[in-house]
Amino acid sequence: MGSKWLVTLGLVLIAFSLVWLLAIFPGMAKWPDDYEQEYMFEGSVQVLDPATMSLVEIPTSVERLLTATGIEGDDVLLMKQDVTFYEATSGAPLAAINPALAALDSSEVYGLDRTTRANVSGHGDMDRSGQFTFPADVKQETYSFWSSSAMTALDATFVSEETYQGITVYAFEINSTTQLMDIFTEIKVEPVSGIPVYTNSTTTVKTMVAPDMVIPTLINNMSFTSATIDEMVDLAKSTSSLILWASVYGVWIVVGLGAVLTLTGIIRAKRAG
Numbered sequence: 651m652g653s654k655w656l657v658t659l660g661l662v663l664i665a666f667s668l669v670w671l672l673a674i675f676p677g678m679a680k681w682p683d684d685y686e687q688e689y690m691f692e693g694s695v696q697v698l699d700p701a702t703m704s705l706v707e708i709p710t711s712v713e714r715l716l717t718a719t720g721i722e723g724d725d726v727l728l729m730k731q732d733v734t735f736y737e738a739t740s741g742a743p744l745a746a747i748n749p750a751l752a753a754l755d756s757s758e759v760y761g762l763d764r765t766t767r768a769n770v771s772g773h774g775d776m777d778r779s780g781q782f783t784f785p786a787d788v789k790q791e792t793y794s795f796w797s798s799s800a801m802t803a804l805d806a807t808f809v810s811e812e813t814y815q816g817i818t819v820y821a822f823e824i825n826s827t828t829q830l831m832d833i834f835t836e837i838k839v840e841p842v843s844g845i846p847v848y849t850n851s852t853t854t855v856k857t858m859v860a861p862d863m864v865i866p867t868l869i870n871n872m873s874f875t876s877a878t879i880d881e882m883v884d885l886a887k888s889t890s891s892l893i894l895w896a897s898v899y900g901v902w903i904v905v906g907l908g909a910v911l912t913l914t915g916i917i918r919a920k921r922a923g
Contacts, residue, residue, distance in 0.1 A: 653918035661912055679786060679893070680764035681727050685718040692738065693872035697751065698857075698865070705869065708748070709738035712872050722761065726773045729760045729782070754870065758798065767844070769796055779803045784844035786893065788820055799853050800826060800833060814838050815883045819847060829864060830856050840886035842893055847882040849874055 691712035696705040715732045722728060735744035735754045745752035761773020766785050769778035780794035780803030790811070794803045806822040813819070817840055824835040831854065838848040850873035856864040874882070 653914075653916070653922060664912070680725070681718070681762070681767065683718055683721050683727065685716065685727070685729070687716045689714040689716075690875045690878045691872040692875050693870070695735070695744070695751065695754070695871075696866075696869040697748070698867040703865075705866065708744070710744060710870075710872065711736045711738045711741070711875075719759070721764075722773055723770075725764050726770045727762045727764045728774065729762050730757070731760060732757045756798065781806075784839050784846065786842065786844045788839055788841040788844050790820060793822070795824065797824075797826075797833060800828075800831060804833065806835075806837065812838065814848060815879065817847070817883060817887060824851075830858070832856070840883075840890055842890035843886050845882055845886040845889060847874075847886050848879055 691714065692710070693712065694707050694709050696707045698704070699706045713732075713734045713736070715734075717730045717732075719728045719730050733754075733756045735751065736742065737744050737747050740747075743755075745755055759775040760778065760782055761770045762768065762782050763770050766781075767783050768781050768785075771777050771779070778796045780796040782796060784793065790808045792808060793806045795806045796802075797804045804824050804826045806824050809821040809823050811818065812821050819838040820841050822837045822839065824833060824837075826833045833851070833853050835849065835851040837846050839846045850871075852869065852871045854866050855868040857867045858864045
């Protein structure tokens with residue numbers, strides 16, 4: 651191969667790497683318009699029995715289904731979220747067993763930035779702020795997350811870097827206390843992909859029974875099932891590997907090859923001259 655062709659091929663490889671990294675890969679990294687994901691939780695709901703004024707515990711199973719329904723405006727993904735509670739022992743819908751708990755079920759439509767995974771004002775079934783979930787390339791900092799329970803954005807604070815199920819994760823906590831609601835959530839997320847691999851959340855709803863007295867009337871605790879954890883860990887491993895090869899390792903290999911070819915061509919040209 652002539653020196654001119656070596657230089658040309660080397661420069662083409664370097665240029666392609668830059669185009670891939672700056673133009674092609676960002677589009678591939680966006681949430682697809684056919685996104686669908688199911689999460690299963692296990693836990694319990696404690697509800698106040700007015701007759702005894704004590705909390706009665708009900709074991710629960712919770713399904714959270716995310717389904718993309720379309721794209722609006724400037725690359726905003728519409729994401730439908732359906733949350734359904736079941737009584738864990740019988741598998742019956744919790745709302746059928748205790749109609750007073752029907753409000754735990756929900757169906758919402760979010761408008762999300764396909765790249766940052768943040769809520770976009772003016773889209774979805776209501777205006778929301780903060781993140782819907784973590785973005786790719788998670789930082790060790792505080793993120794603002796929308797809470798459908800509190801109907802506002804809450805801070806998710808970075809706590810530590812850990813090893814969980816054989817992978818590196820960042821641990822975050824949401825800890826919000828108000829007069830009528832407490833929310834405490836632990837999240838472990840794989841930082842390259844932004845995929846949560848573990849979550850445990852406790853929401854306590856309180857009622858004021860006297861000017862200076864509030865009592866808990868509902869406590870909902872839920873965490874990923876072991877099957878969901880395994881699925882999310884596998885997904886995080888494959889996704890982070892793909893991202894690293896597509897945006898780091900592969901790019902630098904091609905750039906390196908292009909540089910070697912270019913340099914070889916230049917050296918050959920000088921020797922021939």
